[in-house]
Amino acid sequence: MNDLIEAVEGYTCPAQRALRHLDAFLADPMCGQCFPCALGTYEARARLESMTRGEGTDDDVRVLERIAAAVLEGSKCRKGKDAARFLAEAIATPGFGEHAAGVCRDRECRSLTTYAVASDICVRCGACKAACVNDAIFGEPQQAFRAGYPAFEIRQRRCERCGECAAACPHGALRATDVALTGGRSR
Ligand code: SF4
Ligand code: SF4
Numbered sequence: 001m002n003d004l005i006e007a008v009e010g011y012t013c014p015a016q017r018a019l020r021h022l023d024a025f026l027a028d029p030m031c032g033q034c035f036p037c038a039l040g041t042y043e044a045r046a047r048l049e050s051m052t053r054g055e056g057t058d059d060d061v062r063v064l065e066r067i068a069a070a071v072l073e074g075s076k077c078r079k080g081k082d083a084a085r086f087l088a089e090a091i092a093t094p095g096f097g098e099h100a101a102g103v104c105r106d107r108e109c110r111s112l113t114t115y116a117v118a119s120d121i122c123v124r125c126g127a128c129k130a131a132c133v134n135d136a137i138f139g140e141p142q143q144a145f146r147a148g149y150p151a152f153e154i155r156q157r158r159c160e161r162c163g164e165c166a167a168a169c170p171h172g173a174l175r176a177t178d179v180a181l182t183g184g185r186s187r
């Protein structure tokens with residue numbers, strides 16, 4: 001039980017929480033006594049993974065709801081019923097269904113999130129560049145005696161969407177947006 005709780009610690013996105021909870025559930029050997037649990041949890045895991053990758057659909061949400069109900073009803077043990085309840089609660093959480101439209105409001109599904117520098121706010125301090133371990137940010141820190149600096153920007157092909165740069169920016173100039181709104185990675 002502790003493993004299941006630890007698996008979701010630090011996550012607020014309901015799709016990530018459901019996926020990680022099922023991962024921990026399935027990490028133990030499956031006893032397979034109840035068909036809904038034995039089959040449904042694997043199917044649910046595959047659909048959740050698809051949703052966190054940005055490939056989920058409204059059909060996935062509906063199927064996940066049916067799986068959660070079937071596992072809850074058809075499970076003999078408390079572990080199976082608890083897994084079903086956790087899944088059902090995650091699906092009912094605001095923001096879960098938005099994954100089918102390519103939106104992770106918690107910014108924890110990397111495939112659904114992209115980062116960009118707001119050039120009108122950026123003061124070119126360089127803190128984001130120093131925080132990026134993937135060397136994905138280009139730009140030169142401002143120096144008093146020089147002018148004509150290009151704006152800092154993120155090379156999307158190198159970006160792993162970890163969010164460290166946004167956390168490091170002291171001016172809130174690094175914004176997370178939905179990949180669905182930007183049309184995907186461009187550079
Ligand atoms: S509900 Fe419990 S007893 Fe049934 S298959 Fe799942 S883990 Fe086994
Ligand atoms: S999100 Fe992560 S990888 Fe992407 S630019 Fe920011 S720090 Fe670098």
Ligand code: SF4
Pocket residue numbers: 117118121122123124125126127128129152168169170171172173174
């Ligand atoms: S940390 Fe923020 S203000 Fe500083 S260079 Fe990066 S985006 Fe601009």
